[in-house]
Amino acid sequence: MVIVVVAAVVGVLALLGGLVVLLNANNRLFASPSTSASIEPSRTAGAEPSETPTETPSETPTETSDETPTAAPSEEENEALFTATIRQRNDLKNENMADLLRIGRAMCKALDEGHGLIEVATSSADDLGAEKSGYVAGAAIVSLCPRHRSKIPS
Known part of the structure; x- marks a missing residue:
């Protein structure tokens, strides 16, 4: 069961990593x-x-x-990107965005404190399920704490 959860989280994070590459391709x-x-x-x-x-x-x-070169996005822009990314998933559209934003910020804080990606990505699995938790972690890394983008597998 643990292997399936880890594989699902890594798969979601890899998908988000590909999205990041595509979004940043024009910014070079x-x-x-x-x-x-x-x-x-x-x-x-x-x-x-x-x-x-x-x-x-x-x-x-x-x-x-x-x-x-443009200035770094503001916190409001980062939150808007996070919300837009979350709303792309049908099974997260009806979730409370304030709660998901709080979870995303907590995930960024955990990464800042040195916790591992898999640990952070599965930290909300009890509430959201492993796949949704991994997706929220990926969305948070891409938008709320892009300093950790290198942790997303490509």
Whole structure:
């Protein structure tokens, strides 16, 4: 039974991890150097051309991002994301959002205190069931305490 619960929680967290990757795919900023190394023959009077790399300014346009870095989301925005994520599950739509938000914050606090992901993700299994508890943990990590995103398996 314990193995099934752990597998369900890890599966839900992996699903949320994939969602995080998809949501953040457009937020990556790319920078490219303004110069590039090119191989051009070196021309000196009376000497044979040589194939030595020289640093030259790039003549082709560099790829830049139109996106600018944004400030970290506010607590209200994080709570709205958490609520929206929770409401995507039919079996959690009718749950009390204030209670789920409290549970999510408690899960983040437990992670801050060094508790393990599986322990935190199953901490509300008695009240919600293992799968829902894992989903709430994933939603909390993604929205309320993104500093712990690295703990979600990919």
